[in-house]
Amino acid sequence: MATQAHCAFCFECLSANFEHRQPLALAQVEELWDQYQDSINPKAETESEVVDVEDEEDAEMTDADIEEPPPSAKPAAISRLLNRNRDASAGSSSSSLQSNQSGTSSVQKSSGSGAETPASSTSSLTSRTSSASRRRQDKPGEYPLFVTWNTISRSGYKSLRGCIGTFEAQGLEYGLRSYALTSAFEDVRFQPIPASLLPSLSNHVTLLTDFSQPTKDPLDWTLGVHGIRISFSYHMRRYGATYLPDVAKEQGWTKDETLVSLMRKAGWSGSSRDWQKVWRDGKGELVRYEGKQIGLKYDEWKAWKTWAEKEGVKSKALN
Template identity: 45%
Template sequence: MYSSTPLTMATVEHCLFCFEALSANLEKRTPMTLSQVQSSWNSYPNGLEEEEALSSAQDGDVEAVARLAPRNPALQRLAESRNSAISSGSSTPASNSSGSSSNTFANESAITTPGTSTDSFSPVGLNPRKTRQRGNEITESPLFVTWNTISPLTPSSHRSLRGCIGTFSTLPLSTGLSSYSLTSALQDHRFPPITLRELPTLEVSVTLLTDFEPCNDAMDWELGIHGLRITFYAKGRNYGACYLPDVAVEQGWDKEETIVSLMRKAGWGGRREKWRDVADLECERFQGKAESVGYEDYKEWKEWAEK
């Protein structure tokens, strides 16, 4: 059984802080600090009610959802969905994620040259889980920040990757989230920099990484549990790439397909059936749960905070 670290989870506050950092940069103003965002969120009625209702929904407490719903349209829809399920005699499980991730791949890290290994990587976009965990206790962690463009007119609000970069180095969240929210938005070489007018179309996802462990071999990890970082040597070059824990499952890959895709991402051009023949293939597994927030949620909170 693989362990996890409960407190090392991204929170809504972390996502709001990333939006705040990017918005302030584009608007040429001073952003709120992470501690200010956390303090404000603790007093934000809709945010706290939503967390309570979502928790209640997961626990099957329909009455709690209905009690809070009138003050929050999203919760009202959730309550209506629950009531419809009850009246029809069916059970509708709560869904914590929607949409699909982009199929775009990068050959290597968005801030490094191909064929090199570094602490910073840009994995393919992820479809974040809504963990809604509160974790103000944690102050530093390896992290990734992902920006997605939401297409509301497509089924399930389709997500398209807009930028994703992170680090495996442990950084203070107060500086790491701010730095990588801008790096992933403005310096992912697969995309042009995000502009101010794009903000309303965006969703940000934060993943805090934990439980780093060397793999005994390329298959010593679990789909849906582990992210993966690989390094290897081929034709006189060193290669490296990574995927976050959600990627393989979302793409429908098995373990071997994931490894080959990672090697392709790193820039390896060998024949698929020869992937085991590369030299010094090393794999490291890690875990991490993502949290995400859309621009409308950020805007509503920000307007409340400014009052």
């Protein structure tokens, strides 16, 4: 499952791109994030440190009668993080983005012809349905994933600003870094995110799991649980698109409304009354999957980043 540390890493990659520096490695971000959370949320007393006095006999217990709890483990030294080999993230942001574009055939930028709603976390993908794109997690630490950027207004309104992902299993270090930048700069529905917009952003990461086999039944999925990826033919052309698990629930759509919206997102522009006929005639297929979206706001990332810098953690400038 995605974590806020994954979101913090996406912010780190985007910020590093703007500042022309190397981002911290994912492992560093995860460890520092845990240490930061411990520093702002001290752990409550353990049960062994609390003595419940239930009767007079218990009240007369001496210190010798109470077993001392073992000392808690100290967090990893910051110096160890500073000396960690950062080869995994030493490449420039632009090169990792280019590698992503050439190496992942499952991502296709939306034509913008489908109806989009501001809060939707969506991305159009190729209609080709392959066993590779339907597979589950290939290796530990590898997932199909999506990275979403939203802007948040002063009134708290969330608007989609970019969302691109892949159904190919990715190593998290590479995949999060690549798609953090791709979704920020390459979603053709929007202008590339400028540095000035960074303070208004929130980031969301979804790791995809539990892919089903393709089904002809367009309603064989559960609202609020499954994301869906569809593929169908219309006028001798194949169409495809996906919605992440949270989209339909956020929009308050029924299954039928979700399917119509998704077909239009893919490029179909017919009447909503005809969607089932188009689905049948076009040999429609649906793959369902699961994934819990985790989010982080800029202010939360910035507070962590400020703490890390005070602890002496710095990034290297690009040559």
